[in-house]
Amino acid sequence: MALRTEVVSLVAVALLVSTGGLVPRGAAAAPGAAGPDFEAIAGQLAAPATQTTAIAALGGLTDPAVEPLLRALKDGALYRWNTGVAVLGDDGALRDLAGRPVLDSRGQPVVPREGQEAIALEQASFGRVQAILERLQVFTGDPEARRSAAFKLGSSHDLTAVPVLARALAKLRLLAAVAATRADAARALGRLRSESALAELRAVLEREADRATRQTMQVAVQSIDSFVFLRSVVGYLFNGLSLGAVLLIMSLGLAVTFGLMGIINMAHGEMLMVGSYTAWVVQELFATHFAAHLDYYFVIALPLSFLTAGLVGLALELGIIRFLYGRPLETLIVTWGIGMIFSQSARLYFGDQTSVNPPTWFRGGVEVLRGLIFPWSRIFIVILALGALAALYLLLRYTYAGLRVQAVMQNRSMAACLGISTRRIDALTFALGTGLAGIGGCALALIGTVDPEVGKTYIVDAFMVVVLGGVGKLVGAVVASLGIGLANKLLEPAIGGTAGAIYAKVAVLAIVIWFLQWKPTGLFPSRGRAATEAAEAG
Amino acid sequence: MSARVTRRDFLKGTAAVGAGLAAGVGFPAVIRAQGGKEAIKVGVLHSLSGTMAISEAPIKEIVLMAIEEINKTGGVLGRKVEPVVEDPASNWDLFAEKSKKLLLQDKVAAVFGCWTSVSRKSVLPVFEKYNGLLFYPVQYEGEECSKNVIYTGATINQQATPAIDYLMSPEGGGKTKFYLLGSDYVYPRTTNKILRLYLTKVKKVPESDIAEEYTPFHHQDYQTIVGKIKSFGAAGDAAVINTINGDSNVPFFKELANQGLTADRTPTMSFSFAEVELQTLDVKPLVGHLASWNYFMSLRTPENLRWVKAYKAWCAKHGTPDKQCVTDDPMMHAYVHVHLWAKAVAKAESTDVDAVLRALEGLEIDSPVGKYKVDPKNHHTWKPVYLGKIRPDGQFEVVWKSKGWVHPEPWSSVTYPSRECDWSNGGKGTYDLVEGKHVWLSERK
Numbered sequence: 006m007a008l009r010t011e012v013v014s015l016v017a018v019a020l021l022v023s024t025g026g027l028v029p030r031g032a033a034a035a036p037g038a039a040g041p042d043f044e045a046i047a048g049q050l051a052a053p054a055t056q057t058t059a060i061a062a063l064g065g066l067t068d069p070a071v072e073p074l075l076r077a078l079k080d081g082a083l084y085r086w087n088t089g090v091a092v093l094g095d096d097g098a099l100r101d102l103a104g105r106p107v108l109d110s111r112g113q114p115v116v117p118r119e120g121q122e123a124i125a126l127e128q129a130s131f132g133r134v135q136a137i138l139e140r141l142q143v144f145t146g147d148p149e150a151r152r153s154a155a156f157k158l159g160s161s162h163d164l165t166a167v168p169v170l171a172r173a174l175a176k177l178r179l180l181a182a183v184a185a186t187r188a189d190a191a192r193a194l195g196r197l198r199s200e201s202a203l204a205e206l207r208a209v210l211e212r213e214a215d216r217a218t219r220q221t222m223q224v225a226v227q228s229i230d231s232f233v234f235l236r237s238v239v240g241y242l243f244n245g246l247s248l249g250a251v252l253l254i255m256s257l258g259l260a261v262t263f264g265l266m267g268i269i270n271m272a273h274g275e276m277l278m279v280g281s282y283t284a285w286v287v288q289e290l291f292a293t294h295f296a297a298h299l300d301y302y303f304v305i306a307l308p309l310s311f312l313t314a315g316l317v318g319l320a321l322e323l324g325i326i327r328f329l330y331g332r333p334l335e336t337l338i339v340t341w342g343i344g345m346i347f348s349q350s351a352r353l354y355f356g357d358q359t360s361v362n363p364p365t366w367f368r369g370g371v372e373v374l375r376g377l378i379f380p381w382s383r384i385f386i387v388i389l390a391l392g393a394l395a396a397l398y399l400l401l402r403y404t405y406a407g408l409r410v411q412a413v414m415q416n417r418s419m420a421a422c423l424g425i426s427t428r429r430i431d432a433l434t435f436a437l438g439t440g441l442a443g444i445g446g447c448a449l450a451l452i453g454t455v456d457p458e459v460g461k462t463y464i465v466d467a468f469m470v471v472v473l474g475g476v477g478k479l480v481g482a483v484v485a486s487l488g489i490g491l492a493n494k495l496l497e498p499a500i501g502g503t504a505g506a507i508y509a510k511v512a513v514l515a516i517v518i519w520f521l522q523w524k525p526t527g528l529f530p531s532r533g534r535a536a537t538e539a540a541e542a543g
Numbered sequence: 544m545s546a547r548v549t550r551r552d553f554l555k556g557t558a559a560v561g562a563g564l565a566a567g568v569g570f571p572a573v574i575r576a577q578g579g580k581e582a583i584k585v586g587v588l589h590s591l592s593g594t595m596a597i598s599e600a601p602i603k604e605i606v607l608m609a610i611e612e613i614n615k616t617g618g619v620l621g622r623k624v625e626p627v628v629e630d631p632a633s634n635w636d637l638f639a640e641k642s643k644k645l646l647l648q649d650k651v652a653a654v655f656g657c658w659t660s661v662s663r664k665s666v667l668p669v670f671e672k673y674n675g676l677l678f679y680p681v682q683y684e685g686e687e688c689s690k691n692v693i694y695t696g697a698t699i700n701q702q703a704t705p706a707i708d709y710l711m712s713p714e715g716g717g718k719t720k721f722y723l724l725g726s727d728y729v730y731p732r733t734t735n736k737i738l739r740l741y742l743t744k745v746k747k748v749p750e751s752d753i754a755e756e757y758t759p760f761h762h763q764d765y766q767t768i769v770g771k772i773k774s775f776g777a778a779g780d781a782a783v784i785n786t787i788n789g790d791s792n793v794p795f796f797k798e799l800a801n802q803g804l805t806a807d808r809t810p811t812m813s814f815s816f817a818e819v820e821l822q823t824l825d826v827k828p829l830v831g832h833l834a835s836w837n838y839f840m841s842l843r844t845p846e847n848l849r850w851v852k853a854y855k856a857w858c859a860k861h862g863t864p865d866k867q868c869v870t871d872d873p874m875m876h877a878y879v880h881v882h883l884w885a886k887a888v889a890k891a892e893s894t895d896v897d898a899v900l901r902a903l904e905g906l907e908i909d910s911p912v913g914k915y916k917v918d919p920k921n922h923h924t925w926k927p928v929y930l931g932k933i934r935p936d937g938q939f940e941v942v943w944k945s946k947g948w949v950h951p952e953p954w955s956s957v958t959y960p961s962r963e964c965d966w967s968n969g970g971k972g973t974y975d976l977v978e979g980k981h982v983w984l985s986e987r988k
Contacts, residue, residue: 080941082843097848117845126944132714135942200777233774244766251764349592356867360793362825370801376773380801383766452801453763454793456823458594462761462790497767506758506768507727 043068047102048089050078051124060130064137070102072141075134081123086115090124093117184215191218195225198232198375236377241494243373247383249490250390251449253483255463256470257393258442260482262318262435264471265414268326269337272344273467274460276439279317280310280446281455282351285359300364307447314443319436327431344460352457361450382451389448393441398479400437410434414477473517475527484528489513582625583618583894585610585884586645588656588666593633594760594789598873599658601819602680603628605874606655608857609881619888627651635665642666646675652894653678653884655877659788660684660729667692676896678884680876682814682836684733688953688964688973691896693903694923695876695883697837699737700952703784705928706812706835707738709943710782711746716810718782720752722772724795725786727757734786734814740957762791765798773802776809783811792816793824800828806932807831817871821937829933836872837926838912839939847911850878869937870911876924879910883917904967916948921964923951 043066049059063071073092077083082093091099091107098114099107107115117123126134187209194202203226210222255277262270270276284306291302321343329336363382370380401407412420413430421427446459453459470489474481497509521527587606589599610624618624627649629641638657645651646669653676657663660683670677670691677689682697709715721742725731735755742748754775756768775781787795792813799811811832818840821829840851851870858868883906888894891902905919916925925948931939954962954973961976973984 077843079944080841080843081944093843093845093848097845097852123844131943132712135714200774202778204778237770237774240770241767244764244770247766248764352592352596356864360823360825362827363797368801368828369803372803376777378802380798382797382801452794452797454790454823456597456790458761458790462763493764494767498771503755504727504757506756506762510759 043070044089044102047074050074050083051085051090053125056126057130060133060137064133072138073104074102075138078124078126079131079134079138081126083124084117085124091115093123184218187213187215188218188221191222191225195228198229200229200233200376203229203233232374236374237498239374240377241498242491243379243383245491245494246487247387247490248494249487250383250387251452252466252470252486252490254386254390254393254445254448256467256482256486257390257397258438258440258445259467259471260474260479261397261438261441263468264474264477264479264482265410266431266434266438267333267476268330268435269333269340270326270438271337271341271464272321272347272460273439273442274462274464275344275347276314276318276442276460277446277449277463278347278351278455278457278460279314279439280443281361281450281459282355282359282446283310283313283443284361284447284450285355285455288361300366303364303367307444310443310447311440312443314446315436315440318439318442319432321439322432322435326435327428330431344464348457348460355457359455361455363451367451380452386448386451389444393444394479394483397441401479406433469514469517473520473527475529475531477531478527478529481527481529488528489517492516580622582623583620583888584625584627584649584651585881586642586649586651586654586656587626587628588631588638588641588645588654589658590633590662591628591630595633595658595662597789597823598819599633601869601871601874602658602877604857604861604863605854605870605878606881608854609878612853613881613885619885620892620894624885631662635659635661638662639665639669642669642675642677643673646670646673652676652888652896653899655680655881655884657681658873663687663692664729674896676884676899678877678880680880681873684730684737685953685955686733686959688921688923688966690900690922690966690972692922693880693883693900693917694951694953695880696873697926697928698923698951698953699734699955701837701926701928701949702814702835703734703738704741705943705945705949706784706814706833706930707741707746709930710810710812710833714943716782716807718780718810719748720775720781721748721754722775722781722783723753723755723786724768724772724783725757726762726788726791727759728788730788730815731757731786735784737955737958738784741955744957758787758791760788760791763794765791765795769795769798769802769804772799772809773804776804779808781809783809785811785813786815787813788815789820792820796824796829796832805831806833812930817873818869818938819871819874821933822867822869824937826933826935826937830935832933833930833942834933834939835928835930836939837928838870838872838875839929839931839941840870841931841934841938841940842912842929844911844913846909846913850875850911875911879908879915883908883915900966914948918951920967920970921951921953922966923953925950 046059046062046066049055049062060075063075074083074090077092084091084093084099086099086101086107089102091101094100094106098116101107109115191206191209194206206222206226206229210219210226213219213222258276259270259273262268262273284303287306287309288299288302291299291305295301325339325343326336329339367382367385370378371384372378399407401411409420409425409430410433412423413425413427414434417427420430449463466489470482470485473489474483474485493509493513496512497505500508500512502508524530587603589603589606590596591600591603607626607628610626613619614623627645629645631637631641642654642656645654654670655678657666657677657679658681663677663679663683666677667687667689669675671689675691677692679692679694680696682702683694685698687694707721710718710721721738723731723735723738725735739753739755742753743750754771756771758765758768772781772783776783785792785795796811806829813832813834816834817836838847840847854870855865855868858865883903884899886908887899887902887906890906891898893899900922903917903922905917907914907916909915910926912927912929917923918925927947928945928949929941930943932942934940953964959975962973963976964973965981966972971983971985974981975984976982
């Protein structure tokens, strides 16, 4: 509440200032806006002896030209010019304080001479200039900048900021002389579950002499502590769920190509990459052609990444993989090679400097508990993973096409006898698997990198999920990804230390290995004659 | 059939490579210095494929640009400079193989190369064995001082410790708690070891106010860590010191922004994250976070404006999109050290490695950040330090600048108070000062 009133009052101050400030700022372009006084002070910046006083004087001015002047001084772009100073523009020519190009006697723009040194800012004054610039930020029009500046003022040791921040200081009541006030403050902080005040509260508690107040403070500390604990547990569970969803969406396609079809597709990671790059290309197209509707690029990118990756998969199946059925080792090596070709082609064609920016509605998140934010992009991935899973399940279970896919995968020759074109089914199933990988890549671009190497970071995890879940079972992939995700995210804080993330990964791998020793066919082994025969043959 | 052809080709190929190597070893290195008006070959050893290509490919471009500039003004000693570009493909073993090839087969006068410390460590024995000359452009963890390497990037005291000083100062927000986060390899581990000592011994920060954490390469999931940072800095008195390498920065910063951790509460100070890497990110959530370097593209010195303009022209000529055409700190060092080498060769009137090394001692040169100088003794360089804040346009706003040059400390004075390095006048590299006497490390058994 206090913060909100503070922000409101800041906005009010800023509005007052900006309405007053707009006039001179608009006039700055007109000749003579920078008055003689201002120019005289600016001129003093040039001499080391008068620089400190000039900076102090500028700090007291409200002239909007102060900011560009000080910024130029700080950036080393301020030059002596005749009796005054001039600023080096981005085009390499000098400009005067009103922003007009400085012309020499022949009417040509003036460029600093070779080796001409900019006016040096004294080391001792650097911080002072920075402080003035930050104070000026409080009066800018951008609320975010104002909030940020207000926060910085609080820790600036700058006494002139005190009136502005008087309200924010209310929190300091914790140090009040009257015990009742202190108790009140502690109660309020406990009610607010203010984690930021916890350290201070603990410190005050140590010194507290009054028994009753002490007790109140203890209660406050406990309530904050238990809240923080609850919040971490909820946070870890969500982290695990979200990592599980990431793993699921990574491996869903592989569950089809490897799980159902038995193709060891080492280029699966690169299929994800194709999806990510599709998202990037669509984003760039929108940025150049429909900049106003940039946010909607993702709506197009998601289905398109399915199509693109699916088509690439189809071409792969028709062109290469179909000749390798029944030869797993050769498939492995060939698809590994294809993966490398894909990633280097991406590097040559797109370069490394690509990034997918989530649409604005995916930025930030929802605050579930005070201080615990579930990012929208992660929530979206959870939903998308479940959606893709449901769609795949429905497709395989309830459609005629799905029935044929299952028939071919379970007993190829029998299916062929019944008149199903097994070749076509193979090709389409593989395309479906790579298409799902494409969707995964598109979604993962929201939270991760898009670069040519990205496939390699996904492939191991994806195989781990499918193998652990049991080859051939969708439910296996779901349980395995959730299990790995939760185990990883609960182990990470439990292990702690300086390398929690590393050891958690090692521990998860160890658990998976141990589990596969115990149950080599994974969590949900396929049953039936065909599977048993395959197991015996292998 | 195809298998047979492949095998025969393979044998032929092996024989050819073998013969080439044998020929390479056969000729002593001195001959190349007497080659008359033929071109002087130099090696360019930066990864153009694999994980490090994102950072190293632009370095190759700037090195080639510097060489072209030298050739346009008549070359060195009246001879053209001819670059031999090799792609070690982010593979550490390949770095060693390629450097051997450059030194023995191409007989290059100098090599400009390497980015990661592990690649440098893997080529080091090669350069020392065959007396080559390597120019290394990237900031690194120190604790090394080879006779055959000129380190133009920053040492810890030219990048990391000034950043800590700033964060603890009133302008930097008066931070008192530090979360040291890095990728799990030698640079972050050594940097953080030194920083921890610096924080506890020099800055008197209690151990409990320092957290340290490492993630594997290509780590993608920073949920837990960002959660921890959030609790750690809940009171707004903490800063993150980020030495995460390469692609993992993207998920880290995306998570940071999504979980609402802003720069004015908990700023992140990065040491291996410059303009080039910034182009790969959605910058908006990063605005206000900090980086420490010896150069920023946004510096408005006439020399820098000229350099950036020249590089933009180079990009246009070579088809690099303007958006991706940015300069950064390691590129600046790489550009400067090519010119440094040329100046030293001209001064020494020879491309002989020992003569060039002698000429390099204390050599000064103009650079985009002003004057730049090689230390007279320890093969590192003197340069200014800048701290910058990320701007919405993917550039940095300078918020702090060191007073003049900062001297290089290959052996941090915090961890090794009495250790120095000296290669001048018969110096033998690293030594400890024991009771006023030099005890050379190379002479200890």
